[in-house]
Amino acid sequence: MxxxxxxxxxxxxxxxxxxxxxxxxxxxxxxxxxxxxxxxxxxxxxxxxxxxxxxxxxxxxxxxxxxWNKEPHDHMKCTTCGSMVDIKLPNGNLKNMVKNQHNFEVSDVEITLIGKCNKHD
Amino acid sequence: MxxxxxxxxxxxxxxxxxxxxxxxxxxxxxxxxxxxxxxxxxxxxxxxxxxxxxxxxxxxxxxxxxxWNKEPHDHMKCTTCGSMVDIKLPNGNLKNMVKNQHNFEVSDVEITLIGKCNKHD
DNA sequence: ATTAGTATTAGTAATTATTACTGTTTATAT
DNA sequence: ATATAAACAGTAATAATTACTAATACTAAT
Known part of the structure; x- marks a missing residue:
């Protein structure tokens, strides 16, 4: 490139x-x-x-x-102001669990928490 | 309606x-x-x-x-065949944890596992 | 330094998913 | 039965994104 x-x-x-x-x-x-x-x-x-x-x-x-943040992490999306803020959620043995129980090879985990952020009441 | x-x-x-x-x-x-x-x-x-x-x-x-499934549940998306299959992941105290630590009121949790499903090698 | 080759660009057209509009049809309460 | 408004088919419009094309600009080799 x-x-x-x-x-x-x-x-x-x-x-x-x-x-x-x-x-x-x-x-x-x-x-x-x-x-x-x-x-x-x-x-x-x-x-x-x-x-x-x-x-x-x-x-x-x-x-x-x-x-720009390539570290594995998740997001909180506020339905009031539309902001999207980083959050690191623990999902340690998720890949292994899903591999064992469903024979599904997880390459990426996308978690978005929808809700209301601390800027509103 | x-x-x-x-x-x-x-x-x-x-x-x-x-x-x-x-x-x-x-x-x-x-x-x-x-x-x-x-x-x-x-x-x-x-x-x-x-x-x-x-x-x-x-x-x-x-x-x-x-x-049609309105029960809280998650999805596995296969990047090979494009299928999207239901999975129920445990995220018990997630809402409370996020409320306490980030003062973010979670109304919905969206989790998608990206990967390769059991139909392919 | 100049040139040649090709990746990249600006500008525009096309595509895809979705929503809005409009005049007609249809469900349903009276 | 009729009135009223919700819902419809058909079409146009929008929004996000991708594709196309002729011109431009990196960069490697002369």
């Missing part, structure tokens, strides 16, 4: 926030640095960075969001 | 399978019973049935799927 100014800018934007930004949000930010950057460029690079394991994608309903 | 033949057909289709069908799949099935049914009707009724708590929606990446 050859260097490009656009990709480096996009990577820096994702790494600069804990808000798990969407492609649109990254695009809006990237335009401040590179005014004529294309939305397609943002999507293509987010995908490439994801494929390379440099960032990861998380699914928020039908919307893709991106996360 | 007034009776409608279309909605009843759609409900029966969702209740007839464990495959967690998408709107498109339900539409294809519904057309066999009601050839001129509209895709919009399928979407509208899936939404209504969900809002009424008669079925529930689960998110498979960016695709919405529907599930």
């Amino acid at each position: 050859r260097y490009s100014h656009q990709r480096e800018t996009i990577r820096e934007i994702v790494f600069s926030t804990n808000s798990h930004p969407s492609a649109d949000w990254v695009y809006a930010r990237a335009k401040k640095a590179i005014p004529n950057i294309s939305l397609g460029t943002v999507y293509r690079n987010l995908k490439q960075l994801t494929d390379q394991g440099i960032i990861r994608v998380i699914h928020d309903g039908s919307l893709a969001r991106y996360d | 007034r009776y409608s033949h279309q909605r009843e057909t759609i409900r029966e289709i969702v209740f007839s399978t464990n495959s967690h069908p998408s709107a498109d799949w339900v539409y294809a099935r519904a057309k066999k019973a009601i050839p001129n049914i509209s895709l919009g009707t399928v979407y509208r009724n899936l939404k209504q049935l969900t809002d009424q708590g008669i079925i529930r929606v689960i998110h498979d990446g960016s695709l919405a799927r529907y599930d």
Whole structure:
């Protein structure tokens, strides 16, 4: 993967926030640095960075969001303000348990807690 | 919510399978019973049935799927064949733990195990 | 340093899943 | 039976994302 100014800018934007930004949000930010950057460029690079394991994608309903934190972790999604915050939940022997009981080889565990965050009553 | 033949057909289709069908799949099935049914009707009724708590929606990446099983449970998604199979994972004191440690009021827990199901090596 | 080759880009068109609109049909309470 | 509003079919619109294309810009080899 050859260097490009656009990709480096996009990577820096994702790494600069804990808000798990969407492609649109990254695009809006990237335009401040590179005014004529294309939305397609943002999507293509987010995908490439994801494929390379440099960032990861998380699914928020039908919307893709991106996360610089590649450590295994989970998310709390607030239905009031829409925020998505990291949380580390213990799921130690989950993979083994599922392998033994269902012969299903777990490669990834996606846990999202839906609810109301501490900003609201 | 007034009776409608279309909605009843759609409900029966969702209740007839464990495959967690998408709107498109339900539409294809519904057309066999009601050839001129509209895709919009399928979407509208899936939404209504969900809002009424008669079925529930689960998110498979960016695709919405529907599930007649309203018991709290989780899913195993096979990356090889795309199947989505029910699994009940223990997460007993999760809500209390998260409430105490993060002051986050959990209303719903979404867990998807990504991996390879027992149909493949 | 110049060139050649190809990855990457901007801009635009196309696709996919889903929702909104509109005039017509249909369930159901009176 | 009739009125009323919910629901419908058909179609257009939207949102998120991907694909296409001709021009641009890295970078490795001359």
